[in-house]
Amino acid sequence: MSGRNTQSDTHTALANQHGPSLTTKKVNDQITTILRLILCFNFLIAPVKDGLAPLVSVYLVAEKGWDAASIAASSMVFTQNFAFLIMKSIVEGVATCFITPCKNSVVLGLIGHEQFDEVAKANEIADHAGSFLFIVIAGVVSFVLYPNNVGVFYIIGAGGLMACLSLLLMPLTISEGESDSDSSSSPSSIPDGADARGGRRSSNRPGLSRTRSLIDQKSSRNLEGEEATSYSSIIKDKNIAIFASSVFFFHLGNAAVLPLLSQTLAIESGRAGIPFTCANVAIAQISSMFATWGMGLALKRGIPYKIPLIVGYAFAVPIRCFAIVLLLKFWTNNYALLAMQLFDGVGVGTYGLSLTCLTKALTKGTGRFSFTLGFIITMHMVGAALSNLIGGYIVNLSSYIWGFISLGAVGSASVFLASFIHVKDHGHGGSVTEDLTMKRHTRTAEVKKDEEAEKDGDDGGDTDGGTEVTSNPIQV
Template identity: 25%
Template structure:
């Protein structure tokens, strides 16, 4: 599909969509934890509510990925999700009892589960497999820029009018997201390519796409999912606990400090995502995974050992490295592993489900350590989790040719053909 001026306009709207969705997709993000803390909630209570919402959203992630594969209304799917998230977050400030907050979190997490597969499908349908690594870097850079800008706005508004003011920033970004979806022309999305079908073999791939069971037994895909499980088990709770720890121990302003943590990390992620896309094009997604998995243990140890509010600087710089690299690597390696099968978005939903289990348990895992031991102990416990993911990825890549070569950046379809011809798989 040629890059006409009209298509370039759609790509610009795609960038702006990533910018605006960044704030909406995460709901209130770390601001929710410090808001509930201000209402007298304990760390473990906050962790359990976040875990409940995350687990509920996980139930829908893979089915919503399948929906993103099969529907041509991907823009409508994202629009519906945006509206539901804004409504759910607004409910928290109207009814902040345990049941109401839990229900709101469940609703927002469920709606957010549809965004990533649908957005990846739109991106793939617009640029194809060849242009995907570079475009993923661009998407991530705009996404992190959106998080940084809205965190600044949220911090300023939260400082002057309280954390509920952060909601109005999110609602504004939700409106911008709807406008950007309208600006992406449907004719610029190849819906066969968007689900992973090869343009030169649509008939054959369509037959393959009817078989779903190999998707859930693909060893390489499972390893990627479990690696991300361990990463997010250690990652998801670190920033909320860092904010809660600083408020409890150093009496910093909750809204301003939380905004500062977000801005610092997101600014780092912009540069890291662009650099990561360049590395992925040249050397594959493997280096991105390894650097992200190594950054998180270091991040947790610094948070646990440096008893100062200034620990935010190295901790969040490393957060930017890890999250920025995985934001490019995760959809990219799934698209590469499942190329030609017609279920890329469902496969991404499957991987995000496994990843989300880790992220959901992370809040309860970290919250229990913080409540029954100390915040420092919680940071050390979180730092240990990605080490298991690092070991898993390294060892299994030795025995799975498809995974090993996908990490190195070689087309998996070519690798499989060569190994099959030599009777190796």
């Protein structure tokens, strides 16, 4: 069945090996723990991704005297050595391109294609909530400790360290002693030495424990069938190319807007400079949480992925930049400028959820989910880097107003491109939630039938890998 729930392979195999009630509960509980730790990771790592760059930008311009162009591809805490800062930025970019694909591949391998959008929504909301909390704390610390604002960067760094700890605590495998296997009266359908998820486990000899991965490798790659699509086919795919191009132009227009807006607010603000920047980020994160929640509801109702994406693109760049230009020209009010970050939040929230959910939909069955996600994030990073560079130089050569006009014009291309994205298996008239409910009722009936056969002493034959054991549903 297309879009089968991938935790079912492990559940069925373990139920056959050890009895469904005990082992399925243990597996589900462990997967729930992993999903909650991933939520923690998203919450804690968020300020490193979302709040660090604009804070560094303001710190260098308002307090260290750098010009808008010089800070485009660099960041600092302990040093102003330009070569070191460039290498540091390269390492950060490479890490970002790996973290998101790896994290989402783990989620896809744990819970499958059908439940992915809902879990992705929860992770995205946790991301924005983490950014909001840490940036508020950073703003208060900066205001209290002014002019010694370096402490702000230690706070964000501490969040990153705690995020690493949440990764180390994830129990991605399950180990069970020989005593558990004796609790089942039905014979195992898994060959001795084989892993229920396509890997290997230890021998079935008495006294030895068995270790299985909880991640379905095929599902984590979004693969259906035996062979993955070639890399060249992915890059040549029209819809993937259009989505990647829209991401590039969105970040080419959007990435520099927040740093430049923060600079305009901070240059004459003195002690309130970094707190203003923190407020910029915090307002956007609040708006992002609501935008992500709203997009999640839209996807449940079968609305095509590209509709909220187009709305987000339009609000975040062309509409926002146009409004900022009008305010700077006719009514330079700091609080009105801060309110423009509500538009940014709409774009960031819808883009963040679209990045994973739309990539999952576009790569369904190809086995190239991680590669495609990494490719699109690379386009994101290239666009963002060029945005800061180009935006900074335009401001230096002309003014902040012309900087915002240029960025708004470039970002408009993303709205145009996104309108041509087409996803075959989404946007139909039916309800995704209703389809899922019907499939689960069917699976539950199949499981009950198998359990009754076991009680009668019948092994029930080979169990289909698509059957889901639902005795203990997974919760996030």
